[in-house]
Amino acid sequence: MISVEQHLDRILTTVSVIRPFELGVLDAQGCVLAEDVTARGSLPGFTNSAMDGYAVHASDVAGAAPESPVVLPVVGDIAAGNTAALSLVPGQTMRIMTGAPMPRGADAVVPVEATDGGLVRVEVRKASVVGQHVREVGEDVESGAVILRAGTLLGPGQIALLAAAGVARVRVAPRPRVVVLSTGDELVEVGRTPAFGQIVDSNSVMLTAAVTAVGATPYRVGGVRDDARQLRETLEGQLVRADAIITTGGVSMGAFDTVKEVLSRVGTMQFDKVAMRPGMPQGFGTLGEEKVPVFTLPGNPVSALVSFHVFVAPALRAMAGRPEPSFPPGYVPAVAAEPMTSVPGKMEFLRVTLDDDQARLAGGQGSHMLGALAAADALAVIPEDVTQVRPGDPIECLPLLGREGQ
Amino acid sequence: MISVEQHLDRILTTVSVIRPFELGVLDAQGCVLAEDVTARGSLPGFTNSAMDGYAVHASDVAGAAPESPVVLPVVGDIAAGNTAALSLVPGQTMRIMTGAPMPRGADAVVPVEATDGGLVRVEVRKASVVGQHVREVGEDVESGAVILRAGTLLGPGQIALLAAAGVARVRVAPRPRVVVLSTGDELVEVGRTPAFGQIVDSNSVMLTAAVTAVGATPYRVGGVRDDARQLRETLEGQLVRADAIITTGGVSMGAFDTVKEVLSRVGTMQFDKVAMRPGMPQGFGTLGEEKVPVFTLPGNPVSALVSFHVFVAPALRAMAGRPEPSFPPGYVPAVAAEPMTSVPGKMEFLRVTLDDDQARLAGGQGSHMLGALAAADALAVIPEDVTQVRPGDPIECLPLLGREGQ
Missing domain, CATH: 2.170.190.11 (Molybdopterin biosynthesis moea protein, domain 3.)
Structure with missing residues (x-):
């Protein structure tokens, strides 16, 4: 069993910023500059x-x-x-x-x-x-001066400055292209009615939305059957267009855990038990000549989304050139409004609602419980050595992606 | 002269939520549900x-x-x-x-x-x-139960719940379609070299990026000449595809302020001086049978972006069904790290950098100064009755869109 920090460290020391690409300034919104940019003209361009x-x-x-x-x-x-x-x-x-x-x-x-x-x-x-x-001519910006440094995230104001200073195209770390696939014979496509024993493939739509929410570009492959050859061929076919691949399912203790079967002993893939709940079975490594990072997340939907927030989102931000503290990634302080319990020895991620800084459990905490997940605003992060949280205790929360402004 | 609150109130009491539209669950990411949604099946669908x-x-x-x-x-x-x-x-x-x-x-x-x-x-x-x-079958969600309420913002977890519960399409308030046009004979398109007396049309790219950053869908028309007939025809042509229109320039005291000339006495358009700096000349009203909201922002780039944050962004969020306090909209507390001055009788929006909660002026504060704007993380909002801010004083800041995670 490895710790959450150890697994995240391994991921963040493996991934690197994507090779820069030249984009028009509007297309580069949300991207990070790969090089310093100098003004091609003064601002103002003439005294006015x-x-x-x-x-x-x-x-x-x-x-x-x-x-x-x-x-x-x-x-x-x-x-x-x-x-x-x-x-x-x-x-x-x-x-x-x-x-x-x-x-x-x-x-x-x-x-x-x-x-x-x-x-x-x-x-x-x-x-x-x-x-x-x-x-006066040049009182805002002088021609030839560095106007934006490498590493700058391009928002509306930065894009306006580039355009005004005569810079129509910029080299940026492009948005990571992320292939999302889910595995399992039980999956049916969204919109179809599952038979007894089947479920809708909600994981691939959830993770596709999460990739979008973190500012990357998703390619949803959807459900792949528990068939080693089909999975291998699908992965090989997707490697060419992927900066990263996310799979869900097939990494636990089961007899038909195809992802683990196909990817053990391939590339640098490594499967570990991580001391967290939910989300214990995790796999990560690189595949192919381009060393594409592959995240094999567990199949329970709550486990998959927690894993995405804790491991995949920081990695995708790093690949896009957006630095952030390696751990904890983007936590906000809150206060427990009610008692919470946690297993010893594992970092627990509880689904909570936040009312200002007051955190309350969002309902059933089973790793299959989408109803509670969908009611939550954030994950309360309870450290390994804490088993009891009392009302009023300070806690750290990881806001759920795509719930801003709710 | 009217206050910032008065102008924003007029805007927010005029705009309304866009007519609901049915979208596939993935396309509905970032949208708000227009109606309660019930589960078409139980979760789990069978005991497993x-x-x-x-x-x-x-x-x-x-x-x-x-x-x-x-x-x-x-x-x-x-x-x-x-x-x-x-x-x-x-x-x-x-x-x-x-x-x-x-x-x-x-x-x-x-x-x-x-x-x-x-x-x-x-x-x-x-x-x-x-x-x-x-x-147990149904222990997470029972078939027929309301799983998400009208008004819920759809992020990855909500989309997963909808898909899993057999809901492939939902009625939502769609993303506002926002036409962006800038006016002025001095404008040249991005990528062209301005002659003496000309400037690059950076406003339309800036506001297009801002519309994207707030979660709406921009249509950039770009620069329109200071010609009443051309402007009138352009506006009429764009009304059919617009849920809102933003213009910049042509609303001040000039002899060639075409926007004001064309839109005064049309629809419910009203032009006011608003007690703020920058951004004093503002126009707002509705045009056409569909009563499309039209925001005529000043032409100075800093004034335009400040106006977008203070007036347009709250309106677009309201049109998308995302409620927020009418005023102040999304302010965060900070502390002045250095002295700041403000004119009496006007709400001042200073461009600042934020280091944790420590706010410092981002450089030149002229309303034409894009360099300082592009260095800023937020707008420090200094109330009308304050003229001096001392180091250590608490201040309110409005984070600039698209700079999250920087």
């Missing part, structure tokens, strides 16, 4: 007005006030998008819009609110100083 | 074994112990997926795998670990009681 108003020589309106307005002739209009290089001589003004290029010579903008808004001649009622309401 | 082991009459092995094992003949093998209805008479046993149907008459399972694993006859070394390691 920060307000709708009048471009002036500040010295012309230095004495302007409501009781002593300065009147200037309006000799032009400059709209945003005006690409002509204009000049303003002292003693004159041009109407200028937000974002429009400042005319040569002008050094300040008087907001329209500080004038009478005149079109031929304008009354300026407020003094101005050099640089006021003017955005 | 919770372990790999031997199905027995518990009374046969009531006295079993390591020093006094009970030996039983093994009269069959039951694999998961076995659809035959078998019976077990007292005094005999069948090997049974996890998830396999219990034979009629058997009332307990002895785990393989408590036996010698025999195939013809087995030595049972541990006593068993009625029901041990047996999952």
